[in-house]
Amino acid sequence: MQKTKNERLMGLLKDLRKVGDIEGSSIVSRDGLIIASDLLADVDTKTFAAMSAAMTGAAETATTELKRGNPEQIIVDSKLGSVIATGAGKKAILVCLIKPRANLGLVLLNMNKSSKKISKILKRKIYLIEYQEDLQF
Secondary structure, eight states: OOOOHHHHHHHHHHHHHTTSSEEEEEEEETTSOEEEEEOOTTSOHHHHHHHHHHHHHHHHHHHHHTTOOSOSEEEEEETTEEEEEEEOSSSEEEEEEEOTTOOHHHHHHHHHHHHHHHHHHHTTSOOOSSOOTTOOO
């Protein structure tokens, strides 16, 4: 039996966690909604998605205004670890939580491979696994 889009996306996120230095990951729409998530239990996924999309959008605006093109990835470092975001096609962003002193080259290599697979899986439509509860139709 063929896997659903959600199962395929979740499989990619679970595989990323196996890299070792990745504590959790999420696929987020560019407008800040969760598509798929493998984050730690104490992370608010809705807030994480919204902030990741805002961070990526701000970085893209800044680099475009500075005539540097679109960023390949956005890396935010802190003493407790890093957050890395990279595009996963026109409609999504792959965001990972990284352990301190991680092997950045290995993390970026695996994120790049995964983002290409995510882009292919999503193709034209965004498949949301979680909807905002306050939407009115």
